[in-house]
Amino acid sequence: MNLVRNGWYVAILSDRLSTTPVPQTMLGDPMVLYRTTSGEAVALSDRCPHRFAPLHKGTVKGDHIECPYHGLQFNASGACAFNPHGDHKVPQAARVRHYPTVERDGIVWAWMGDPELAAATPAPDFGEFFGAGRWALVSGDFEINAHYETALDNLLDLSHAPFLHPTTLATADSVNNLRFEMKQQGNTVWAYHYVPDTAVTPQFAAFRDTSRPCDFHAHIRWDPPGTLQLDVGVTDVGGRDEDGQLIHMAHLLTPIDSTRTRYTWLAARNFVTDNAEVSKVMQQQVQMAFTEEDEPMIEAVWQYMGTSDLLSLAPVLLPGDAAGVRARRILAQLRATEAATTAQKTVA
Known part of the structure; x- marks a missing residue:
């Protein structure tokens, strides 16, 4: 897809994000957005790596989102934090992509490109007018x-x-x-x-x-x-x-x-x-x-x-x-x- 990925894009308006997962597609990527119980805005790939179930149909539990299909839980950085099956060992590959986010001025921004570049690129700031x-x-x-x-x-x-x-x-x-x-x-x-x-x-x-x-x-x-x-x-x-x-x-x-x-x-x-x-x-x-x-x-x-x-x-x-x-x-x-x-x- 011929789009600039290294940049901040609007993921969602802040007042529309809660602990109820929200599906969103950005630059062709299916994503799930949610807030942790501590209020952090999180953006992850929406596809569970196990059977590719949509995570947005799952439930937020604390800082984790639980897959609705087999109960794997992923933390805010995308790593699988809990496997309810067998000996509970978490497979090394059990993780989903995490998208860096910044929240300000009533907007949640997501970085869609190389995550290593996100910290060096400030998200837009409209505080003078929208604060x-x-x-x-x-x-x-x-x-x-x-x-x-x-x-x-x-x-x-x-x-x-x-x-x-x-x-x-x-x-x-x-x-x-x-x-x-x-x-x-x-x-x-x-x-x-x-x-x-x-x-x-x-x-x-x-x-x-x-x-x-x-x-x-x-x-x-x-x-x-x-x-x-x-x-x-x-x-x-x-x-x-x-x-x-x-x-x-x-x-x-x-x-x-x-x-x-x-x-x-x-x-x-x-x-x-x-x-x-x-x-x-x-x-x-x-x-x-x-x-x-x-x-x-x-x-x-x-x-x-x-x-x-x-x-x-x-x-x-x-x-x-x-x-x-x-x-x-x-x-x-x-x-x-x-x-x-x-x-x-x-x-x-």
């Missing part, structure tokens, strides 16, 4: 029947918003004055979108005087393999971004396999932060924009593409495509590096 503080947070997720790079293209090119989201996230005329800039530093790509002196966009209309124009910005940052942060906001014409209404979002893409993507999102706002009804409406509106507008288009594009290699199709490119094309090239380089490293280890 306890002045920002009000909502979140959601859904699945897309498309390769995750097709969703990545959508996110890094926000010039589609006036056409795909004219009544939810943008205004139809905002494309006329759109200013765009892209930059890259290392493997991080930024795409800056700025529309001066424009109408208030729909998601902010209830919180501003819509008879007065505003300056609008939407700046997005991508870190491989699938972590995007979007700052979107409005302010008085000529004002500072930080003085306006701001929404900071995380768009987190986890390939289920080569044709399906799990899309997790979080959105924090700096206005009316103590209003639960506003949070409820915002969650519904954002989820609706993604599932009823973005998702059908991404899936339709994927069906017509028929390949994850966009550039092999020789597409016509517009200025807004620059960030997405740059991200695709970075991912191709990372995949090539991983493949070369794997080949060297195989020879050795």
Whole structure:
């Protein structure tokens, strides 16, 4: 499967993980997620090495998960810790793959590649916005029947918003004055979108005087393999971004396999932060924009593409495509590096 494995991917939102095992597929790997009774988030291969029964149908007992078929118990590192049969001797090969995890900001991340590299690569940290503080947070997720790079293209090119989201996230005329800039530093790509002196966009209309124009910005940052942060906001014409209404979002893409993507999102706002009804409406509106507008288009594009290699199709490119094309090239380089490293280890 042609995917970058050495990276942190979202496994599950923290509030959905308990001592009840959860099945999850990531990058084609069937996994089981659970919490130990001490609260640790654990990610293991879901296949028992004895008769390949799904561990997620089993039971968590303390720090162990018990296979539902023959009762072998595996600890949080994947080793078989108890064999209820015969002399109770544990076969040396009785272990399942363990995936390193990090939990922060309400997200459980899993490292899908070489475990030796996980400790040296920090998991994304959104604490400034999603931790306890002045920002009000909502979140959601859904699945897309498309390769995750097709969703990545959508996110890094926000010039589609006036056409795909004219009544939810943008205004139809905002494309006329759109200013765009892209930059890259290392493997991080930024795409800056700025529309001066424009109408208030729909998601902010209830919180501003819509008879007065505003300056609008939407700046997005991508870190491989699938972590995007979007700052979107409005302010008085000529004002500072930080003085306006701001929404900071995380768009987190986890390939289920080569044709399906799990899309997790979080959105924090700096206005009316103590209003639960506003949070409820915002969650519904954002989820609706993604599932009823973005998702059908991404899936339709994927069906017509028929390949994850966009550039092999020789597409016509517009200025807004620059960030997405740059991200695709970075991912191709990372995949090539991983493949070369794997080949060297195989020879050795």
